[in-house]
Amino acid sequence: MQELSLAFVGFGTVGRGCAHHLVRHREFLAQKHGLRTRVVAIADLTAGSIENEAGIDLAQALDRVASGRSLNELHPGRTPSSTDEILRSVRAHILVESTWTNLKDAEPGLSHIRLALQNGMDVVTSNKGPLALAFRELQTLAESNGRRLRFESTVMSGTPVFSLFDTALSGAPVLGLRGILNGTTNYILTEMAAGRSYDEALRRAQECGYAEADPSGDVEARDPAAKAVILANALMGADLRYTDVDRTGITALTPEDLSAAAGKSRRMKLVVSVLRQPDGSVRAAVKPTLVETGDPLAHVDGVTNALQISIEAQPEVTILGPGAGGDSAGYGLLSDIIAIHRQRSSAPVFESAGSAR
């Protein structure tokens, strides 16, 4: 059985979410996919770093971090001096990158991904920054190095989006995508539709942990705009930059705007749209939009995300699911690891037979 070696860079909630799934579903993954993994490095600014070609005990590493102890002293592995040093020296099949999203210059994630691809590693990442700011560069770099780059978690977390286009929805050109791709703002709009003020709704979102102390990345729609760019470039062959997105946040909305909408049996939602134009170009926008109640997006409430996909062959398909959380984003990383494993292993696998419990 092939053993895939993994290097984790970033070991916060998302990286640990993925590690947790790898530990919990170890036997399931072996039985169902013939997938065995060995983690050979972990690097995190807060949790510490460890490198061990023989394999790090992931359950121990998770325990250690959960109890606030550094990874540096975990069993006889080497403590590397820097993340870049790890990425230059480590012999791993896949980099599991989950450092924080930075929409200014995409660092440090962008450098991590570049280094890994140059050094012969496939990459799975949950980091929106590098994909939103440097998609074509990274795609070209991966292709020229014969490597794979997957990023399921960057849009709708572990809910399948990009993997739908591996086979399922890849038989005809994509006409357009529409979605609710930011749980924080959708939660706030859901609360406002129930009569709360923007400030009150935002405070509740912060209390629930859905909004950050500085909520501007969400409420000014920078987060869904980054996702729009990734969707356009990855699924519709566009070459959009982040600044190309027509972007309006929700800060100017009042409860009256929302109740007026509801009175007309419509709902106000922050809708991302990525549409093929008649001239063949692709246009992306994020803005508050009145949605008819017959529209699947109208009933997506709270922190749930949704994406409606239109291809040239059949009526629209809509997928709803979690858009955030360590479990879900970590699961998205795992699904990317499985996809790469499936491509690497040449043995034919019988499809859809859930023989393993």
Place this chain on the structure above:
Amino acid sequence: MQELSLAFVGFGTVGRGCAHHLVRHREFLAQKHGLRTRVVAIADLTAGSIENEAGIDLAQALDRVASGRSLNELHPGRTPSSTDEILRSVRAHILVESTWTNLKDAEPGLSHIRLALQNGMDVVTSNKGPLALAFRELQTLAESNGRRLRFESTVMSGTPVFSLFDTALSGAPVLGLRGILNGTTNYILTEMAAGRSYDEALRRAQECGYAEADPSGDVEARDPAAKAVILANALMGADLRYTDVDRTGITALTPEDLSAAAGKSRRMKLVVSVLRQPDGSVRAAVKPTLVETGDPLAHVDGVTNALQISIEAQPEVTILGPGAGGDSAGYGLLSDIIAIHRQRSSAPVFESAGSAR
């Protein structure tokens, strides 16, 4: 570029839907997937039969059938004497099977699929009968012959269901599935919720072409029960028979049942459920069920289908989309062909890069 040869058995709306996509998206499929197809046989009780190893002109075949002429005299191919003869003699990579669903003995589809697998062909099918009645036999037959059997269209037509489990949702055990998997009954329930009687709603469904003259397969829930069996066996490792499904149709419902539900902000839906039990077994049921308005299934109206999937790793994911129609079911067949092609071709493909328009 690898050329996949296809044999169509069944060339009604579903088979022709698939053929139509193959013609229309020929260049797209070549560019995006490196997929070229050659149809070497078509057999249909009504449309006629033709066999030609050099390749049948699919656009011509579609035109011919559309204008009511038989395929038998289409260009210099051989007219085979029977479908079984084709399946014994034809040299094709994939059987594209789309004959009618028969839930009594699954014939003739079951024999077609058996013959093809025995003769070294992979199989894609939209036919629920063989999968609902003989899943384990066919799975074993495919495995022992080293062949692939895919059946995306059997549940929710071309909306991705089984392909979600190739990689995306295959990283943890499935806990359960809940869905609205029959468009005819969902259309009738939607009409009844608007105040119409069962008879009136059924008549409208028949006028729209959503219900057959004999609607019993839908309204007595045999169709969604068959789908429940396929889901349980294919995705949850069960070995259920069609008769194991706890099945109740919608014929006994009154508009009062539905309006009483709505008065309590609930909706009456014909819900399929396939759930892992505490003892590890899998139980499947189809029955009219009151669904809370916060449930994604509550707002699935008309002929749309939906499936909510629960796995051990993250919150539920729900997919909505078409559940019938030649375009959609034909598209499901195409997505299965693409999946098989992707598995057969060993060349690495860069994921998610929509370079081809």
